[in-house]
Amino acid sequence: MSKIPALSGGRALEHGLALVVDHGRGSGDKMYVGGQAKAQVAAGTSHENTVTEGSMSQYAIPKNTLVAGSTIRFWAAGVVEDNNSTDTLTMAVRLGTSTTVTSNTAVFSTAAVDVADSDIYCMQGVIQVRTAGSSGTAVAIMSYQDPDATGTAPKWNYKSSFTVDTTSGLYLDITGDWSVANADNEANSEIFVVDIVNPST
Numbered sequence: 001m002s003k004i005p006a007l008s009g010g011r012a013l014e015h016g017l018a019l020v021v022d023h024g025r026g027s028g029d030k031m032y033v034g035g036q037a038k039a040q041v042a043a044g045t046s047h048e049n050t051v052t053e054g055s056m057s058q059y060a061i062p063k064n065t066l067v068a069g070s071t072i073r074f075w076a077a078g079v080v081e082d083n084n085s086t087d088t089l090t091m092a093v094r095l096g097t098s099t100t101v102t103s104n105t106a107v108f109s110t111a112a113v114d115v116a117d118s119d120i121y122c123m124q125g126v127i128q129v130r131t132a133g134s135s136g137t138a139v140a141i142m143s144y145q146d147p148d149a150t151g152t153a154p155k156w157n158y159k160s161s162f163t164v165d166t167t168s169g170l171y172l173d174i175t176g177d178w179s180v181a182n183a184d185n186e187a188n189s190e191i192f193v194v195d196i197v198n199p200s201t
Contacts, residue, residue: 037061037196044078044189047176053092054175055101057192061170066136069199070166072127076174077191080119080147084184088112089147090177091121095138097168101175107159110146112179115187121147122154123174132166147187 037059044057057076066072072095080089090112096104107127113119125142140159145152164170174192178185 035195035197036193038192038194040189040192044174044192046081046186046188047178048082048186049178049181049183051178051181053090053102053177055173056176056187056189057174059172059192059194061172061196063167063169065196065198066129066164066166066170067132067198068129068136070129070132071195071197072129072172073195073197074123074125074127074172075191075193076121076123076189078121078174078176078187078189080115080117080187082184082186083115083117083119084180084182086114087178087180087182087185089115089121089179089185089187091123091144091147092175092177093123093125093142094173094175095127095164095170097165097170099171101171101173104171104173105162105164107140107162108142108144108157110144113147115147116149118150119148120150121145121187127159129164129166130161134165134167136164136166137161138164 047054047056092109093107094101094104095107098104122145127138127140130137139161142157143154145154176187
């Protein structure tokens with residue numbers, strides 16, 4: 001819930017709308033004060049027939065959006081459409097400034113699992129910015145299911161402090177990585193939702 005300070009009496013008006021503020025000092029870059037920044041309304045990029053880790057879903061966070069105390073909250077899920085033999089699939093969450101996903105920080109990574117057709121992956125997490133700037137820092141937590149059969153027990157993990165450049169545009173990616181390149185190895189991203197919540201600025 002966002003609050004707008006009232007002009008009289010110091011009261012605050014509560015409302016259910018996410019605010020979008022020009023936080024780029026006239027550049028047109030937007031800051032989401034509180035609310036949904038990304039909702040994938042169609043399947044993401046299919047990851048298939050390659051041993052190169054690649055993005056299956058992405059959200060580009062504009063520069064200067066994040067401040068100390070900002071949180072990036074995300075939910076992601078997908079399905080293995082096809083699988084070859086005992087080949088394994090690893091899923092990861094990456095954040096950084098590079099358009100080459102493997103150059104960005106691996107916030108989390110699942111186990112490499114010998115998947116079967118119709119196996120799923122599920123992820124939900126929070127990345128919290130501790131300090132802003134070109135050498136800013138963040139920590140994170142995530143609950144996730146390794147790419148495996150529906151009903152596989154979820155796990156928790158914690159990412160200790162890592163560098164995040166809040167003065168540059170950032171890419172939040174859900175990536176996939178097959179152990180073997182085969183035409184039968186195919187995984188699809190089906191859900192990707194991102195909320196960005198900033199403290200009062």
